[in-house]
Amino acid sequence: MKISKIEVFPVYPKTNYVKISTDSGLCGWGEPVVEGRPSAVASAVMELEPQLIGKDPNNIEDLFNLMYRGNFYQGGPVLTSAISGIEQALWDIKGKNLGVPVYQLIGGAAKKRQKVYAWVHGTTPEELGKNAKLRLSQGYKFIKVCITEGMEWIASRDKITHGADMLGGIRDAVGNQLEIGVDFHGRVHKTMALQLMKEIEPYNVLFVEEPVLPWNEDDLIQLHNVSTIPIATGERLYTRWDFKRLFKTGAVDIVQPDVSHAGGIWELRKIAAMAEAYDIAVAPHCPLGAIAFSSCLHLDVATPNAFIQEQVIGIHNAVNGESFDIEDKIETDDKQGYVSSETHIANAKGLFEFKDGFVNLPTNPGLGFEVDEESLVNGVNNHSLNRWEQPIWEMDDGTVTQW
DSSP states (O other): OOEEEEEEEEETTTEEEEEEEETTSOEEEEOOOOTTOHHHHHHHHHHHHHHHTTSOTTOHHHHHHHHHHTSSSOOSHHHHHHHHHHHHHHHHHHHHHHTSBGGGGTTOOSSSSEEEEEEOOOSSHHHHHHHHHHHHHTTOSEEEEOOOOOOOSSOOHHHHHHHHHHHHHHHHHHTTSSEEEEEOTTOSOHHHHHHHHHHHGGGOEEEEEOSSOTTOHHHHHHHHHHOOSOEEEOTTOOHHHHHHHHHHHSOOSEEOOBTTTSSOHHHHHHHHHHHHHTTOEEOOBOOSOHHHHHHHHHHHHTOTTBOOEEOOTTOEEETTSOEEOOGGGOSOHHHHTEEETTTTEETHHHHOOEETTEEOOOOSSBTSOEEOHHHHHHHHHHOOSOOOOOOOEEOTTSOEEOO
16 A cells, blocks of 8 residues: 555635545545644645655654654644644554554553543633533533733733632632633743732642743743642644653643644654653643544543543634634524534544543544545635634734734
């Protein structure tokens, strides 16, 4: 079996799917994208095609090295995301060829089901509380929220108080029935992160994600020393070589590599094994589509320290960069300009059963899904360009700040 063709399909509004075809008739699918830069990643995928045509798709380790080490410039979001999507598709082919789920090829099941969390959005404490209550009614036990907007290097005390009040809105609505992860999203500078983490400690926070940007390693050490809240980070890091520096800090409790950015399924398994040696948990980042989620799930199943998984099935993304997790707000995707993450995946919701804060293990060969290619092609015709753009935030003085 040899690779015969590679195609990239833009998927409205913000991702790409890659299809790898073989001369045997088998094909595999992956999800290579950098949010807001889909065309750059699609071009990088196609630049890799000449290296892959005629190669055996089963030799995934060799092909990863060919794509990664076979280029003078290595790493970074665009190149590694291109490799990541291709790598997912290679596992999909291999699993289909052998008639087994991908997780059986990377060690087999290490658990019976996988813990998941869902996003809750809101701009006020009351709105967060209302939407958290809905998630609870849907059977979730774990959620994640943002509690800050743009924040200056040195911000007013009101912004610290507001962040804590946002968590108070959730606790007022649901008590301690939900575990809450809090995403600072890299928006908060060290001095303010120190204050905010101390302020939210009484709200029984599961973890704080990206309290500062991950390359500020000394700041992470300082935050780890002053707060008891577990620190999570890693969605903007690429391959085991970036994570190696993070592990050495001793300041991170949870790493969050992204299967569509950090190198693919096998690279994430290597990162997770390194994390296990440092007694660190793994919670893969996954804000994209159903292919990325399925890839994460196969990784999670075979990974004992993958303690929780971000999930996107049933969550709708708006073109302007906002996300809506409340199903009854959206009558139809097309009428209101929203698409769900499982668009173009045949019976995606039927593949994943969410119950009591967990998702079932996949059982189908490969990554476990079939792509509705006709729908995908029609989607490309209707939406020739991905329209999602990262919001640009400015402070009152016009300074651009982290979204």
